[in-house]
Amino acid sequence: MRIRRVVLDVDKAFAQPSLSDIAAAIDRVRGVEGFKISVEEVDQETVGTLINVEGDNIDLEGLLQAIEHAGAAVHGIEELVVGAAIPLSVAVLFPRLIYLPLVAANMTLMGVGLTLGLWVQGARWKWALGLMGIGDILALLGYKVGLS
Numbered sequence: 001m002r003i004r005r006v007v008l009d010v011d012k013a014f015a016q017p018s019l020s021d022i023a024a025a026i027d028r029v030r031g032v033e034g035f036k037i038s039v040e041e042v043d044q045e046t047v048g049t050l051i052n053v054e055g056d057n058i059d060l061e062g063l064l065q066a067i068e069h070a071g072a073a074v075h076g077i078e079e080l081v082v083g084a085a086i087p088l089s090v091a092v093l094f095p096r097l098i099y100l101p102l103v104a105a106n107m108t109l110m111g112v113g114l115t116l117g118l119w120v121q122g123a124r125w126k127w128a129l130g131l132m133g134i135g136d137i138l139a140l141l142g143y144k145v146g147l148s
Contacts, residue, residue: 003031003058007079008051010072014044017071025070026051031058050078 026035033055041048064074
């Protein structure tokens with residue numbers, strides 16, 4: 001099985017191991033070409049992370065053992081991509097904010113639109129109603145917009 005991407009739910013103790021200890025362990029696993037460790041949750045005793053690993057023919061058992069040997073606990077596999085290609089999702093293209101307009105009425109004079117839609121940031125969907133201009137569109141794409 002040719003594993004191309006694995007996303008793992010991993011918890012570690014607050015003090016040890018450090019993120020760099022876990023990173024060093026992952027970096028030694030056969031087939032790993034790159035990875036990202038994101039801290040998702042912190043409490044008094046533990047740090048919850050998501051670890052996104054990409055490569056070509058990743059040794060999954062070796063990866064799980066390396067993380068456990070570093071002192072962290074793997075709670076589950078959140079995503080597994082297998083095959084010749086890595087399919088892209090909308091969340092990969094726009095990871096900060098996804099906006100799905102349901103109703104839009106445009107005012108062409110100033111390039112402003114009135115929108116009613118849903119947006120998601122992380123795993124939370126919320127309703128949104130408001131004016132949307134070019135600055136809002138750029139902000140959705142991650143650009144910093146402001147007056148100078």
